[in-house]
Amino acid sequence: MIPAIGYAAKHSFSRLKPFEFERNEVGPNEVQIDVLYCGVCHSDIHQVKNEWSNTVYPCVPGHEVVGRVANIGPGVTRHAVGDLVGVGCMIDSCRHCEPCQSGDQNYCAGPNSWLSTYNGPMVPAAKVPEGGNMYGRDNTFGGYSDVLVVKEDFVLKIPPALKPEVAAPILCAGVTTYSPMKHWGVKAGDKVGIIGFGGLGDMAAKLAKAMGADVTVFTTSPDKLGEGERLGVKVVLEKDKEQLAALASSFDFMLSTIPEKHDVNPFIGLLKRDCALVVVGALESLAPVNNQLLAFHRKSVAGSLIGNLADTQEVLDFCAEHGIGPDIEVIAIQDINDAYRKVEHGEVRFRYVIDMSTLKANADA
Incomplete structure (x- = not known):
């Protein structure tokens, strides 16, 4: 197992706090990513506060993830160690239904829909089958963390013309x-x-x-x-x-x-x-x-719901080609709760992006 650290909410009424956990070792066709930046999305706040009535706790948010490939599993051909890559809202889907076969993984019609980067399957926790779901897990932990392990075809390439911190919110x-x-x-x-x-x-x-x-x-x-x-x-x-x-x-x-x-x-x-x-x-x-x-x-x-993998790569390339991206403010992970408050009260006009290197401040404390 891979030791990991992130920020998690333990309840709908709790603040995000440091959280230690483990990731699975990189397997066949999987990529291990050292997280550099993670965007803060309004849906992170909805999910942390269980406003959609489907949150699985502990909840480690984050689905606008940019990092570098640290390790690859057997059979990986799309990415190499050292590549700058991104992970959006999805890390897997059933792959067999008509939407998945058509390239619309974001409309997966499998038993649990697509597998979310955090908060597990897109179904209410009470409906998760005993022993997990078709993906073998009933919760997933997102990009407010130092490491991710993701199937290679759900990992996007970040164009060199995009700064990694600017690229993060484009993924959602x-x-x-x-x-x-x-x-x-x-x-x-x-x-x-x-x-x-x-x-x-x-x-x-x-x-x-x-x-x-x-x-x-x-x-x-x-x-x-x-x-x-x-x-x-x-x-x-x-x-x-x-x-x-x-x-x-x-x-x-x-x-x-x-x-x-x-x-x-x-x-x-x-x-x-x-x-x-x-x-x-x-x-x-x-x-x-x-x-x-x-x-x-x-x-x-x-x-319309997020976008499929092809659209996500396409918009990253489009933004790089046209020199556009979100207006951002980079923050330390220790400031995340204050950032949530400001987003909820409409006090910001930009997207917050977390510099995940600031996690070390907790580890070294």
Whole structure:
């Protein structure tokens, strides 16, 4: 076994604290990764606090992981010792269902869906079969740690043009916004609306702009107006009814990145006929949708979940090619609880990324 140290929550009401555990030795077709950086995602907070009612404790979060390959198992051909690599939200899937066979591992239809980088299978803990699940484990520990062991085909290559700390949030925030824009065919010249201007919204705006779209971001925060100007995109305050009315039936695609329950009805009228508003930020129930707003112009409200492995590699390469990435602040792991508080209270405009070398401060204490 491989000794490991990370930060974990023991209960829904507890702070993240140092946690020692063990990883399995690297096996066939597996890669051992020394973690350098891990992004802080809003879903980490939801999971730690059991807000989706499926958290398995102890919970070691982290699914925006960048590190270097330290060891490889028999049969590994995609990666070599010393490679800079990334791991996103998934570390395995059933590999046999139709979505997996089609390359959509993020929609795995196996008994437990895809295997999450942390918090084990994507099912409520009470439904995990006795003795584990089809992956042989009922919990997984994520990237708020010094080492990971992952199947080689679920490990992504970090392009040399991307700084590793900048690449980390692209593994979730980047692909979560890129994937639906690709699926719904966003192209140069399209008018794209981004609802919410947090970590996801920032990446969505940058990606859409790099695709050649005409981008408008909708926010409730007047202080985000200057941020839009810096990025070269338009910013509209959601409560400005005159501006919303002026934008009626003008958007080819809209993406909601708001991370909690919200009302999409005010934005449906901004779509052109036959166009879609896709929700990626919230996994809980939304406010009821007025179908009359949809039916009269054949519009759609849809959902999208992270992205598959091909999309994740593609967005990493796209960001490297276009010189874009999230605005980040690198923090020590010892500051993680304060970072969570600031994210929850909307006190940050960037993505936190943990420098995992700071774990040594605990080990040396």
